[in-house]
Amino acid sequence: MRIGDRRGEFSLTPQAFDNHCQEARVLACRQGRPSVLVHEDGSGGRVVTKVFYPRRSWPKGWLWPHSERFRRMLRELAVRGIAVPVERAAGRVTGTDIRLVTYEWLDGVDLRALGRQLPRRELAAFVADLHALGVYCRGLHLGNVVALVEGGFGLLDVTDTRLLDRPLPLRMRARNLGILCAHSEDIAVLEHGTWSDLVMDYCRAAGLSVAAAARLRDRVRMEVVRRSIRRQRTAGLGAGPLIGVLSGRER
Helix, strand or coil: HHHCCCCCCEECCCHHHHHHHHHHHEEEECCCEEEEEEEEEECCEEEEEEEEEECCCCHHHHCCCCHHHHHHHHHHHHHCCCCCEEEEEEEEECCEEEEEEEECCCHHHHEHHHHHHHHHHHHHHHHHHHHHHCCCEECCCHHHHHEECCEEECCCCCEEEECCCCCHHHHHHHHHHHHHHHHHHHHHHHHHCCCHHHHHHHHHHHCCHHHHHHHHHHHHHHHHHHHHCCCCCCCCCCCCHHHHHHHHHHH
């Protein structure tokens, strides 16, 4: 039986897992290994397999495997009315700590693929809704948000998500917006002030007061600067000119 046709719990031999990786289309890799694959089920529908490899940070992963956290978040976010993939099955590769979760394809296009056609105001409203529902997604970037065919937006990878029983406080909103606005793969779309416009659209959608909007904008700006400096230091480029450009643009 193909993986896409399985339901519930299952297991694969290492050879069967290797065969699946070769036959499926690889959408993403982690440290040189396939982590997200898409394939067809018996009816011709598209099914995604997300692969969870063991991590070195053993305490958290050991007490609560990342695959189980992903499955739990799918269920809890769906209860809150957020469009997320629907799980089909979960399994593991025998003799290893590799775990698998298969889910139905979320029909739409990720926002990163839209480039300069980014629906900025709609995205800002979606993020404001997430925060109002107490959702803090550390994987919030354009490649993880899908513009759905039927309208609206959905989230793909929700493994690293935190849920509160109340709307997010301002500091968490700023940090989350900083993740979105300063992601290394989205700089080309969100630079030149676009991220600042996105934040202002967010403030309007969230109904923030003028004072709260000003505080949020300042905090997001600092998050963008901090993350950009870290990225440049990692690349060995230095940080001096960057601070001047960002700070001057936002005064």
